[in-house]
Amino acid sequence: MPLETTVIQDKLTDKFGNKVTGFIQQHDIFSFEVDSNSMNDVMRFLKEDETLRFNFLTDICGVHYPDFEKDRQLAVVYHMHNWMDNVRIRFKCFLNGDKPEVDTATNLFLGANWQERETYDFNGIIFKGHPQLKRILNMDEMESFPMRKEFPMEDGGRTDKDDRFFGRTTDNANNNLK
Amino acid sequence: MSDLLLPPEHRYAKQIEERRNEDGSELSVLNLGPTHPATHGIFQNILLMDGERILDGEGTVGYIHRAFEKIAENRPFYQITPLTDRMNYCSAPINNMGWWMTLEKALGIEIPKRVQYLRVIIMELARIADHIICNSVLGVDTGALTGFLYVFQYREKIYEIYEEICGARLTTNMGRIGGFERDWSPAAFRKINEFMDEFPKIWEDFENLLTRNRIFMDRTINVGPISAEKAMSYGFTGPNLRAAGVDYDIRVMQPYSSYEDFEFNVPVGKSGDTYDRFCVRNAEVWESLKIIRQALDKLPEGPYHADVPDYYLPPKEDVYTNMEALIYHFKIVMGEVPVPVTEVYHPVEGGNGELGFYLITDGSRTPYRLHFRRPCFIYYQAFNDMIKGQMLSDAIATLSSLNVIAGELDA
Amino acid sequence: MSNSSDIKLVDAPEGVQGEGFFATKLDSVVGLARANSLWPLPFATSCCGIEFMATMASHYDVARFGSERMSFSPRQADMLLVMGTIAKKMAPILRQVYEQMSEPRWVIAVGACASSGGVFDTYSVLQGIDKVIPVDVYVPGCPPRPEQILEGIMSLQEIVKSESVRRRNSPEYKELLASYNIS
Numbered sequence: 001m002p003l004e005t006t007v008i009q010d011k012l013t014d015k016f017g018n019k020v021t022g023f024i025q026q027h028d029i030f031s032f033e034v035d036s037n038s039m040n041d042v043m044r045f046l047k048e049d050e051t052l053r054f055n056f057l058t059d060i061c062g063v064h065y066p067d068f069e070k071d072r073q074l075a076v077v078y079h080m081h082n083w084m085d086n087v088r089i090r091f092k093c094f095l096n097g098d099k100p101e102v103d104t105a106t107n108l109f110l111g112a113n114w115q116e117r118e119t120y121d122f123n124g125i126i127f128k129g130h131p132q133l134k135r136i137l138n139m140d141e142m143e144s145f146p147m148r149k150e151f152p153m154e155d156g157g158r159t160d161k162d163d164r165f166f167g168r169t170t171d172n173a174n175n176n177l178k
Numbered sequence: 179m180s181d182l183l184l185p186p187e188h189r190y191a192k193q194i195e196e197r198r199n200e201d202g203s204e205l206s207v208l209n210l211g212p213t214h215p216a217t218h219g220i221f222q223n224i225l226l227m228d229g230e231r232i233l234d235g236e237g238t239v240g241y242i243h244r245a246f247e248k249i250a251e252n253r254p255f256y257q258i259t260p261l262t263d264r265m266n267y268c269s270a271p272i273n274n275m276g277w278w279m280t281l282e283k284a285l286g287i288e289i290p291k292r293v294q295y296l297r298v299i300i301m302e303l304a305r306i307a308d309h310i311i312c313n314s315v316l317g318v319d320t321g322a323l324t325g326f327l328y329v330f331q332y333r334e335k336i337y338e339i340y341e342e343i344c345g346a347r348l349t350t351n352m353g354r355i356g357g358f359e360r361d362w363s364p365a366a367f368r369k370i371n372e373f374m375d376e377f378p379k380i381w382e383d384f385e386n387l388l389t390r391n392r393i394f395m396d397r398t399i400n401v402g403p404i405s406a407e408k409a410m411s412y413g414f415t416g417p418n419l420r421a422a423g424v425d426y427d428i429r430v431m432q433p434y435s436s437y438e439d440f441e442f443n444v445p446v447g448k449s450g451d452t453y454d455r456f457c458v459r460n461a462e463v464w465e466s467l468k469i470i471r472q473a474l475d476k477l478p479e480g481p482y483h484a485d486v487p488d489y490y491l492p493p494k495e496d497v498y499t500n501m502e503a504l505i506y507h508f509k510i511v512m513g514e515v516p517v518p519v520t521e522v523y524h525p526v527e528g529g530n531g532e533l534g535f536y537l538i539t540d541g542s543r544t545p546y547r548l549h550f551r552r553p554c555f556i557y558y559q560a561f562n563d564m565i566k567g568q569m570l571s572d573a574i575a576t577l578s579s580l581n582v583i584a585g586e587l588d589a
Numbered sequence: 590m591s592n593s594s595d596i597k598l599v600d601a602p603e604g605v606q607g608e609g610f611f612a613t614k615l616d617s618v619v620g621l622a623r624a625n626s627l628w629p630l631p632f633a634t635s636c637c638g639i640e641f642m643a644t645m646a647s648h649y650d651v652a653r654f655g656s657e658r659m660s661f662s663p664r665q666a667d668m669l670l671v672m673g674t675i676a677k678k679m680a681p682i683l684r685q686v687y688e689q690m691s692e693p694r695w696v697i698a699v700g701a702c703a704s705s706g707g708v709f710d711t712y713s714v715l716q717g718i719d720k721v722i723p724v725d726v727y728v729p730g731c732p733p734r735p736e737q738i739l740e741g742i743m744s745l746q747e748i749v750k751s752e753s754v755r756r757r758n759s760p761e762y763k764e765l766l767a768s769y770n771i772s
Binding site: 026027029031055056057058059061063077079083086088090109110111113114115118122131132133134135136137138139146147151153 | 239410414431546547549551556557
């Protein structure tokens with residue numbers, strides 16, 4: 001019997017009540033939001049429950065939403081996959097923009113280690129309990145978090161770009177095409 | 179500050195102080211990389227060694243971090259394909275097709291059957307190219323240079339096929355939203371058929387050179403093993419996971435682009451050591467050849483792109499003569515295309531495992547957030563675990579068999 | 590085995606020839622020897638490295654230009670082939686490798702990323718290796734075809750042939766290295 005999204009939703013709301021909200025089917029993945037304090041419990045429940053059996057952590061990434069309210073400015077998105085029933089699921093934790101903290105997933109999945117380091121490196125999200133939370137892709141001395149929207153993409157040190165030819169002004173130095 | 183946040187040299191210096199062997203010898207720290215002939219790409223490993231035996235290690239990556247995800251936030255959708263090329267550059271068409279499929283899922287476009295079959299052919303050719311490099315370079319790292327020189331000639335033949343289709347050899351930027359930019363010429367099909375006639379014999383020769391070779395087997399059996407449970411916990415996918423015994427293949431699990439129409443096996447190993455990884459990749463090349471043969475035989479006629487004038491540039495003759503085509507061309511180039519606000523995650527079976535694209539759109543012509551789930555980055559974490567207790571030269575062979583491609587590692 | 594009769598051999602430098610002797614400048618002879626035995630250090634970081642592997646393989650054979658032995662130790666190499674993107678994290682290491690090479694040494698920047706940063710105008714990519722080390726030949730392309738890489742090596746051969754033996758002591762060279770803070 002395939003695992004229906006109603007079953008997933010019911011089991012989660014029964015166990016966690018109002019900590020899991022916003023259930024929506026986006027294309028072929030069922031996704032929902034989790035309160036940031038219960039992230040580890042929800043992931044453990046998804047992994048160990050006999051019906052849900054989401055045994056594989058596919059992906060962890062971070063998103064910056066500077067336009068949302070302060071309490072929801074940074075999000076961590078987790079993708080998990082149930083290999084027995086072939087069902088994928090996605091859940092997000094929205095975090096405070098000034099103090100983004102969430103529990104680590106390394107106690108459940110060894111593969112979360114570097115992915116959380118990458119999310120920290122890019123967005124500045126602190127994973128509580130991570131054994132080695134330091135930068136991974138950028139240089140250790142770097143102070144800012146590059147994937148946040150305010151950080152410019154281009155190398156600021158170039159002297160050979162003539163902005164006249166590119167229509168760039170000091171306002172749109174990010175080459176933002178929107 | 180926790181011990182693990184210190185640079186590894188300092189941490190190991192403490193351990194060297196604490197421990198001294200009975201015969202008076204000391205532990206030592208070895209810096210492997212980032213520029214080292216045996217690392218395929220640049221990543222550093224600092225190893226704590228007891229003579230030749232490795233006790234502990236820590237890897238540093240990021241030496242070729244090119245900020246793809248940041249660049250992707252500033253580029254229109256059709257300009258992101260050159261970025262995806264440069265991730266796993268040994269099998270660039272797979273990355274390209276994965277990106278197009280993600281977009282087509284987000285935009286809700288139906289792809290004609292011919293395009294799907296052509297995509298399967300080119301993705302399997304790319305997979306063969308990737309495994310050619312990985313296995314022959316594993317041979318080079320254990321000392322067998324002949325295999326490399328011999329099969330690389332056939333990688334040149336695959337490059338010629340790519341050139342017929344899209345004009346480029348390595349970083350192909352192949353395809354468009356909805357299909358291909360032009361139908362494949364008869365020369366392309368002729369070259370593919372020639373490749374299919376000549377290559378099986380060559381691959382058989384390559385296998386005979388190494389698979390039952392006593393020296394190669396001694397160097398690779400029980401080297402760098404990993405158990406299936408640990409591999410799944412680390413997030414392994416692709417040939418590395420299949421070598422550990424788990425038959426997880428996205429082409430079977432969640433078929434995309436008509437893979438369900440083809441019959442092929444998924445080769446699986448037993449112990450997850452280097453020899454199993456080598457053999458699984460060898461067997462996958464045979465399966466890919468089977469798939470290409472089936473796709474060529476059953477290739478349907480039809481259009482080479484979907485009928486989506488909103489996203490697919492009209493032919494230039496029409497742009498100069500037809501008003502509608504001119505308007506569509508203008509809208510596509512200036513970015514007035516209808517893009518839904520949605521989130522989509524689409525995985526494809528890359529040469530190294532599950533290559534996933536997580537796209538968040540916000541209605542404008544550039545993505546709001548694009549994240550690449552890169553298999554190399556995820557399974558390279560386990561490398562230091564896999565080589566604990568092994569000799570240094572075994573570590574080199576393990577690294578080579580994992581097929582770590584620096585472009586995909588750092589993105 | 591090749592039976593072709595159009596194999597090109599290297600031309601002798603200009604000089605005075607006679608019965609049993611050949612007189613020419615020492616610089617030309619040394620330049621000839623150096624140009625036709627350039628041992629490369631393949632500093633391959635990304636996609637251009639794969640094109641270099643294709644150049645090294647049998648189809649485009651770089652060994653016929655004298656680059657038979659790929660040296661991975663900087664102290665045993667003549668020319669540094671920087672192939673691929675150099676990130677800012679990697680720049681000090683590239684510099685260290687260049688400083689370890691002994692004279693005479695030449696640098697070829699293969700690919701758009703090594704020449705000028707390429708497609709990647711981002712916060713983490715070094716916009717051209719000539720910001721940290723002096724470069725002799727730039728080979729554009731993304732990635733350049735093996736023929737282009739060979740053309741780059743051939744251009745370097747022209748430079749090497751015509752260079753003075755005492756280049757390392759010349760004031761221009763010393764000034765160049767000083768501008769990069771390389772002692």
